[in-house]
Amino acid sequence: MSTVIPYRSHLAGLALGALALPAAAQQSFTEDVASMVTDGKLGLNLRYRYEFVDQDGYDKNANASTLRTRLSFQSAALNGFSFLTEFDNVSYVGNDDFNSTTNGKTRYPVVADPKGTEVNQALLKYNWRELTGSYGRQVINLGIQRFIGSVAWRQNEQTFDGYRVQWGSDFGLALDYAYVYNVNRIFGPDDDGAQPDTWHGDNNFLRLDFTFLEQHTLTAFSYLLDIDDRSAWSPNLSVNNSTDTYGAEYNGKLGPVSARIAYAWQADAGDSQLDYDADYYALEGKMPLLGIVAQIGYEVLGSDNGVGFKTPLATLHKFQGWADQFLVTPADGVEDLYVGISGAAGPVNLQAVWHDFQAEQGSADYGSEIDLAATWPVDQMLTLQLKYAYFDSDDSALYRDTQKAWLSVIFNI
Structure with a gap:
């Protein structure tokens, strides 16, 4: 004898099953998020x-x-x-x-290390195949950080609030674009110092890299800074850092010799009160020699109409000497001829660099500098570093003799 399931009971079973499906899916999603x-x-x-x-x-x-x-x-x-x-x-x-x-x-x-507590980074990231997107407060280091960087040398890192999209390909092409509406500078987190702790504005960073041969890369870039005025500070500490910069760069290796060649052109932008256009160019070569690496370079930040080429968002400590005498490019620009060597003594990495600084416009000699560093990565958790810089001024009316020394102890867990 066959049994007939009542119509209402059948509907009830379907309803219970329908309710169970989203409940199970919700539980699975919750577990995935928790993971x-x-x-x-x-x-x-x-x-x-x-x-x-x-x-x-x-x-x-x-x-x-x-x-x-x-x-x-x-x-x-x-x-x-x-x-x-x-x-x-x-x-x-x-x-x-x-x-x-x-x-x-x-x-x-x-010593630009103000005390305080802040959110250094807070971002959401999405990866899909060759595409990466991120939104929030984040570190952005472009290239060697000559124009855009996080200034990680200072205790309070420079970070950027905005969007970033990165794309790479199997045929050597890579694209990197960022829109930044706020720059969290090293002078924060409190907004009561000699420098603004933040720069608000509309900033666009774009880089296109093309690796056309193994170890040979061409880069085109544009960095468009439109920084808002900060009424509590002079225009030179805010809006006058608005610039449009366009450039190209080559990085490659010919046998044992590594080379970098770069050129950029810059003009005032946004609401800047300045009126100028200036050039930047750099040549650098490195070569291993008798167990060490020898380096020679020549970098020029030009000048026009009494205004030097600006790099306000760069990791400036990496360039033009560790004594930090040229964080702001002088009105007559600056030429930096430098030579250096680096190597290792057992587990300790050693570096020495000598600089000669001159004006790009006129005949002024700014001075010379010697930089020395010893870095010992003791293990994966502990690193010790000693650094020294001595800037010897050739004109006390322009720059002052400066000595700096650092001891750093870095511990990671």
Whole structure:
């Protein structure tokens, strides 16, 4: 005898099944999202630094003892999505006899490491095949950071709020575009110092790389900065840094010799009160020689109408000497001829660089500089570094003799 299932019971079964499906899907989705956290990675970075500055014109030397504590969390990926959060705290450990740009101690030379706590990075990222997109507060380092960089040398890193899209291909072409509406500068997090802690505006960074042969890459770039005026500071500390920069660069290797050739043209932009256009060009070569690497380079930041070529978003400490005398390009521009050597003594990496600085316009000699560094990566968790820079001025009316020394202890977990 056959059994007939009542019509209402059949509908009830279908309804219960329909309800069970989204409930199961919701539970699965919740578990997947939770796995982004449980499978993520928590990181801790401690960087202690002692910095000494002896600069003519100051009756006191700067002695800065600072600790940068960085706590970060990188999530696992879910369907191409991931997120990163990073918090920084800069504190003083003992001696604070220096001008941090916010503490008012102007009798001392500047060590631009203000204390404070802030969100260093907070971004959402999406990866799909050769495409990567990110939104939020993030580190952006383009090329060798000559024009756009994070200034990671300083305790408070420079980060950028905005969007970024990166695309690569199997045929050597790569595209990198970023729109930035806010720059979090090294002078923060408090907005009460000698420099603005942030620059708001409409900034567009575009790079196109083409690797046409193995170890040979051509790059075209445009960096369009439109920085808003900050009424509490002079135009030269805000809106006058609005520039349009277009350029090209070659990086390659011919046998043992590595080479970099770059050119850029720049003009005022946005609401800048300046009126100029200036050139940038650079030549650099490196070659291994008798167990060391020898380096020679020539870099010129030009001048026009009393305004030097500007690189306000660069990682400036990497260029034109570690004594940081040319963070702002002088009105007559600057020519930097430099030679250097690097190598290793056992586990310790050694570097020495000599610079000669002259005006690009006129005949002024700015001075010369010697830079020395020893870096010891003790293990995966601990790195020790000693650095020294001495800038010898040729014209005390333009620049002052300056000595700087650093001891850094870096600990990673």
